[in-house]
Amino acid sequence: MEIVDKVVQDEPMARVQLARHDKRPYALDFIERIFTDFHELHGDRKFMDDAAMVCGMARFHGQPVVVISHQKGRDVKERQARNFGMPKPDGYRKALRIMQLADKFNRPVFTLIDTPGAYPGIDAEERGQAEAIAVNLREMSRLKVPVIVTITGEGGSGGALAIGVGDSINILENGVYSVITPEGCAAILWKDAAMASRAASSLKLIATDLLKLGIVDAIIPEPEGGAHADWDEAARLLDHALQESLKRSQSHSVEERLEMRYRKFRLMGAVDGKL
Amino acid sequence: MSWFKRQTEKIGEIAPPEERTVKTEGIFVKCDNEDCGATIYRKDLKENLNVCPTCGHHFRITAKERLHMLFDDGQYEERDSGIAPTDPLHFVDNSPYLDRLKKAQKATGLLDALVTGKGKLAGHEVVICAMEFNFIGGSMGSVVGEKITLAIEYCVEKRLPLIIVSCSGGARMQEGTLSLMQMAKISAALARLDDAGLPYISLLTNPTTGGVTASYAMLGDLNIAEPGAIIGFAGARVIEQTIRQKLPKGFQRSEFLLEHGMLDAVIDRRELRGFLADALAFTESNH
Ligand SMILES: [Zn+2]
Numbered sequence: 343m344e345i346v347d348k349v350v351q352d353e354p355m356a357r358v359q360l361a362r363h364d365k366r367p368y369a370l371d372f373i374e375r376i377f378t379d380f381h382e383l384h385g386d387r388k389f390m391d392d393a394a395m396v397c398g399m400a401r402f403h404g405q406p407v408v409v410i411s412h413q414k415g416r417d418v419k420e421r422q423a424r425n426f427g428m429p430k431p432d433g434y435r436k437a438l439r440i441m442q443l444a445d446k447f448n449r450p451v452f453t454l455i456d457t458p459g460a461y462p463g464i465d466a467e468e469r470g471q472a473e474a475i476a477v478n479l480r481e482m483s484r485l486k487v488p489v490i491v492t493i494t495g496e497g498g499s500g501g502a503l504a505i506g507v508g509d510s511i512n513i514l515e516n517g518v519y520s521v522i523t524p525e526g527c528a529a530i531l532w533k534d535a536a537m538a539s540r541a542a543s544s545l546k547l548i549a550t551d552l553l554k555l556g557i558v559d560a561i562i563p564e565p566e567g568g569a570h571a572d573w574d575e576a577a578r579l580l581d582h583a584l585q586e587s588l589k590r591s592q593s594h595s596v597e598e599r600l601e602m603r604y605r606k607f608r609l610m611g612a613v614d615g616k617l
Numbered sequence: 618m619s620w621f622k623r624q625t626e627k628i629g630e631i632a633p634p635e636e637r638t639v640k641t642e643g644i645f646v647k648c649d650n651e652d653c654g655a656t657i658y659r660k661d662l663k664e665n666l667n668v669c670p671t672c673g674h675h676f677r678i679t680a681k682e683r684l685h686m687l688f689d690d691g692q693y694e695e696r697d698s699g700i701a702p703t704d705p706l707h708f709v710d711n712s713p714y715l716d717r718l719k720k721a722q723k724a725t726g727l728l729d730a731l732v733t734g735k736g737k738l739a740g741h742e743v744v745i746c747a748m749e750f751n752f753i754g755g756s757m758g759s760v761v762g763e764k765i766t767l768a769i770e771y772c773v774e775k776r777l778p779l780i781i782v783s784c785s786g787g788a789r790m791q792e793g794t795l796s797l798m799q800m801a802k803i804s805a806a807l808a809r810l811d812d813a814g815l816p817y818i819s820l821l822t823n824p825t826t827g828g829v830t831a832s833y834a835m836l837g838d839l840n841i842a843e844p845g846a847i848i849g850f851a852g853a854r855v856i857e858q859t860i861r862q863k864l865p866k867g868f869q870r871s872e873f874l875l876e877h878g879m880l881d882a883v884i885d886r887r888e889l890r891g892f893l894a895d896a897l898a899f900t901e902s903n904h
Contacts, residue, residue: 460831462851462859467869468877472830472850476804480836483805484812499788499797500831500850507801521788521797521828526855530790531710544709545793555705557794607805608766610798611759612705 354542357549358524360516361495362458365570367577368427369396369411369454372494375577376584377402377409383440389469392433394425394461395505397440402452403585408444410437410505411454414495427496428461431474434504438478441485450488450588453505458523460501475504482507483603488591490584492562493517494569497547509603510587511557513549514580515564519557520547556610560587650674666886675843675886677823679725680732680749683782687745687890693736696744697767701728702760706793714791721752729760730785733768735777739894741901744768747782748829755785757829758792762799765833769806778816778897778904783834787827800832807836816900818893821848821871821880839881839896842871843889848879 360366373380377400385391396413399406412429415421429437437453444451460471482489482505489508497506497519513519524542525535532540552558562583569576591599646662648655653672662669666686667676678686685691708714722728730752735744746768748755765781772779788796810817819837821830823846831850834840842848849869857864867873871883884892897904 460850462856464856464860464862464864464868467849467851467856470835470877470879473835473879475831475850476800476833476835479801479804479832480808480811483801484808500800500828503797503801504831507805519794519797521793522790527790540709544706545790546706547794552794555793555795557798604805604809607798607802610802611762611795612703612792613759613763614701614703615699 352539352543354518354545354548355524355539357516358496358518358542358547360568360570361518363568363570364416366495367569367573368416369409369413369456369494371573372454372577372580373398373400373409373411375574376581377407380409383443384436386432386435386439388432388435390430390432392425392429392436393423394427394429394457395433395437397437399449402450402588405450406447407450407452408440409452409454410440412457412502412505414456425461427457428459429457429501429504430461430463430466431469431471434460434471434474434478437505438481441482441489445485445487448487450490450592451485451508452584453489453491453508455491455493455497455502455506455519456495457498457501458496459498460504475500478504479507483607484600486596486600488588488599489603490587490591492580492584493519493558494580498523507603507607509591509599509606510559511606512560512562512583512587513552513558514562514569514576515549516568517549518542518547519552520545648672648674649676668886673844673885675823675845677750677784679751680727680730680747680782680784683747684732684734684736684745686886687738687780687782687893688734688736689738689740693734693745696733696735696771697764698728698732700760700764700767702758702792704791705759705795706791708791708793710791717753717791725749725752727752729758729764730755731761731764733764735771738780738890738897741778741894741897741904743778743780743897744772745780745782748784750784750824753789753791755783755829756787756789756796757785757799758789758796759799761789762796762802765803766806769803769810772815773809773813776813776815776904778818778900779810780818780820780893781833781837782820782822783825783829784822785825785827785829787829797828800828803833804836807833811838814903816897816903818896820889822846824848826850826852835879838900840879841882841884841892842874842880843886844871844883846871848874
């Protein structure tokens with residue numbers, strides 16, 4: 343019995359580790375396997391091009407679309423160049439610029455989430471990290487085109503949600519989505535980052551819990567052992583789910599789609615004695 | 618330890634509910650600003666809207682004091698007061714979440730960290746939501762998200778202007794990803810308020826950080842702040858650990874944000890009602 347409890351408690355942290363696995367397919371690995379004619383579009387037209395956020399136009403089974411994604415680096419040099427997948431405000435503003443481009447030309451938006459969080463730094467604060475995230479949340483809610491969101495790895499708090507408002511919210515089997523990292527939570531509650539495993543369990547951040555809480559719509563299976571074990575198969579499974587999500591979103595009128603997107607988030611939360 | 622220092626350390630974390638800025642006993646109060654430290658006659662402090670007459674330091678006030686201060690004659694009708702929190706995650710902590718909630722409810726007399734009032738400000742009918750910092754650091758969970766969303770939807774329905782007074786350490790950890798989703802829920806409702814052409818004034822007070830800043834607090838048609846308030850996305854400690862440098866003086870204070878173009882204005886509490894009256898008159902064409 344004790345062993346079973348221990349396994350249950352450790353499962354979330356094991357998933358967190360899989361979500362962060364250094365061989366896990368990142369956005370560009372999925373993009374090259376799922377989309378064709380991908381052209382990256384750079385910069386926020388205000389300050390800089392943030393390499394932690396990759397955006398571009400592409401074709402999805404022949405259909406013109408845009409892809410918006412966090413991007414982590416594979417080796418030391420690329421990791422630094424990608425800022426470990428932590429965008430600055432400029433990255434979020436670029437993402438919004440490209441999503442609004444898609445909206446203008448009536449092209450669906452796919453977002454792929456995989457970030458430890460928005461970058462915490464002096465420059466990010468100076469240029470309005472909070473404002474950039476906030477504006478994305480508001481504007482994504484009123485994009486007229488289909489918006490298909492998938493958490494492929496780490497869904498790190500506001501930095502993840504800033505490209506996470508859509509019609510379908512999918513998560514890969516070993517993806518996680520949380521208001522704070524397990525380490526951050528443990529440091530605050532127990533003043534001990536070593537309690538991260540316990541925090542991971544408390545936070546209910548794994549796919550099956552998120553589905554129960556009504557935060558995600560679907561769990562996308564991964565190859566045996568995890569997505570890192572077979573990138574092609576992981577991409578095939580993701581592709582299949584994206585087709586389903588897009589078909590569903592495209593079957594609705596713009597008005598229906600906007601109303602359903604609003605309702606989806608409107609119903610999230612748990613309160614007593616409502617009205 | 619000074620009040621400012623304690624706030625700096627706490628930013629981005631959930632502060633304990635026991636924290637009270639204005640001490641409730643004695644006739645005299647010592648100014649929280651360590652560079653001032655003036656001894657203030659309590660009655661004078663209150664008459665001065667809890668702003669130190671010597672240095673202008675803004676003491677933190679409760680949500681109900683805020684509503685009383687802003688509405689004409691302190692009169693308002695509370696809305697959605699029966700909405701209470703639950704423990705959707707059965708959150709395991711060193712102190713169970715339900716116990717934390719009970720303690721905070723007892724300390725504040727509120728069910729959660731936000732009070733919504735409807736009334737008049739300089740004759741303009743308006744809805745004001747005020748956050749209560751003494752309730753688990755003003756953290757935003759499902760109840761805060763629901764009450765703000767209901768307030769926005771009510772404003773859309775009745776064509777009323779909205780003011781939100783933020784005072785919060787951010788999203789509430791104990792409700793996990795559900796807290797995070799309140800950011801999206803409220804922001805989507807604000808899009809509808811905007812589509813309806815109705816005004817939203819965001820007032821940021823000390824502190825406003827994390828997920829609250831990264832959603833509704835930064836989405837006002839006007840974003841204004843009280844002087845000296847800590848306002849930011851990431852906590853100072855997290856930033857220091859990430860960049861391994863000391864932060865510049867005045868970092869993440871209202872004046873810093875004003876300088877960097879993130880605020881329309883920094884308004885002294887004693888000028889606040891006058892500013893809001895003019896702002897509501899300016900937007901009145903659409904109410
Ligand atoms: Zn003073």
